[in-house]
Amino acid sequence: MIVKDVMSRNPVYVAPETSLTEAKALMVKKNISKLPVIDKNDKLIGIITKNDLAKAGPSEATTLDMYEIGYLLSKLTVEKVMTKKVVSVSENEVVEEAARIMVDNQIGCLPVIKNDIMIGIVTESDLFHLFTDMFGARHSGVRVTLSTDDKPGQLARIAERIAGLKGNIVSVVTRESQDPGNRRITIKATGITMNQMKTILAECNDIVEDIRVV
Numbered sequence: 001m002i003v004k005d006v007m008s009r010n011p012v013y014v015a016p017e018t019s020l021t022e023a024k025a026l027m028v029k030k031n032i033s034k035l036p037v038i039d040k041n042d043k044l045i046g047i048i049t050k051n052d053l054a055k056a057g058p059s060e061a062t063t064l065d066m067y068e069i070g071y072l073l074s075k076l077t078v079e080k081v082m083t084k085k086v087v088s089v090s091e092n093e094v095v096e097e098a099a100r101i102m103v104d105n106q107i108g109c110l111p112v113i114k115n116d117i118m119i120g121i122v123t124e125s126d127l128f129h130l131f132t133d134m135f136g137a138r139h140s141g142v143r144v145t146l147s148t149d150d151k152p153g154q155l156a157r158i159a160e161r162i163a164g165l166k167g168n169i170v171s172v173v174t175r176e177s178q179d180p181g182n183r184r185i186t187i188k189a190t191g192i193t194m195n196q197m198k199t200i201l202a203e204c205n206d207i208v209e210d211i212r213v214v
Helices: 020-030 050-056 066-075 095-105 124-134 154-164 194-203
Strands: 034-038 044-049 109-114 117-123 142-149 168-176 182-190 207-213
Touching: 020 034, 020 050, 034 117, 044 050, 044 109, 095 109, 095 117, 095 124, 117 124, 142 154, 142 194, 154 168, 154 182, 154 194, 194 207
Parallel strands: none
Antiparallel strands: 034 044, 109 117, 142 182, 142 207, 168 182
């Protein structure tokens, strides 16, 4: 799956001369926490977040009243406090690489750029939705996490036995195990019982870490 399949299109954005008061109000209205900043040439020049707005405000020890604070924020523009070095991604990047970039850079979103123009944005929320789909969370079935030898054919053996019982795999997710030579696999299948799944895994000599009906 690539970025353009999961990104939010036509994201809300602001101009650099937008006041912090306006930016904050827009975030509240749209229930978002990040706003790309686009200049008059439709170029992405920065991004502003709720954290940026919080840092730009007076400290808790200020002697200013709420009206004075509001006045100051209304005069301060997004351009003065935005993050200018924005990490972005192309629409054809794979989603796992986009997720890695977000994790490694400790950021919550990635503007999506095509021909120097922002066409979308990938956020933590978009990846959470994808995560939900990948694990088949909206399907009821038998979910098992197992440890198996990291070699060709292991998953095929399990899948063949599930199909033989008229079961249907709705989700498969694999990741590396802490034990060298092993791999952890999470499978969710419908149309079979937990006991049938246990029998399959016993026949395959796989180690069951967790099994449940969800």
